[in-house]
Amino acid sequence: MNDQHLSGKWIGAYTYGDEYDETVRGKTVDFELNISVENGSIIGECRDSEAAGHFEKPATIEGTVLDNSISFIKRYPYYWQHEKGGQRFLPKLPSQEISYSGRFENDRFEGEWEIVTTLVDAQGEMISYKGFGSWFMVKEKLS
Template sequence: MNDNQYCGKWVGEYTYGDEYDEPVKGKRVTFELDITIVNGLIKGECTDAEATDHFQQPATIEGSLLDNTISFVKRYPHYWQHEKDGQRFLPKLPSQEICYSGQFVNDRFEGEWEIVTKLADAHGDFVSFRGFGQWFMKKEVGSKM
């Protein structure tokens, strides 16, 4: 397949991994991804059911597609994170980078995502959290493949 066949709207779902606390652990979130691919380089925008209510603009996507392997980084308009007491939004901080990787199998992309969050605590010491999960996406019905 050529780059042009992968361009367009994709719909999918990501799932939070076991290192997250309840009720986030195992939670499934639907998303839409609109991508353009030129010479294997991906650019696009992503909206998801969880973040749409909190941001005025979609997340950005940048990455690459080589053969049937996709990898991209998703960045929201600013920082947000799930915590034990709920979601935490810090509009003055940049978004974390959520790294997606996967394979094109059976007419869909599927793989894993990872996010690494590093923040300074009240004492100025850096703490870090790594989150993982699964994801998949299929070309939207009606889009040519």
């Protein structure tokens, strides 16, 4: 695949993994990814149906593609986390980095994603939470 084939609009979805609370576990969220690829470097934007009502700006994408492998980091405009009591949005904190990796097979990319959230608890101790899931995307076909 060349840079020109990879650049453009991709349609896909991500699914929350088993370690999430039952209200989110297994939930699938549709997204659109618009990327530009130059010499294997990826930049772009992502809009997903879950975040659309909360952020005015899209998430940003930065990463690489080499042969049939892709990896990129997605960052929302600011901190957003699923918690047992619901979702938490903290505009004063930066977004966590969501790491996506995958392979191109059968005309689509698919793989896994991971998010690590590190916070300080009431006792001043650092605690980390990891979330995982799966994802896929296909290139939008021009009519």
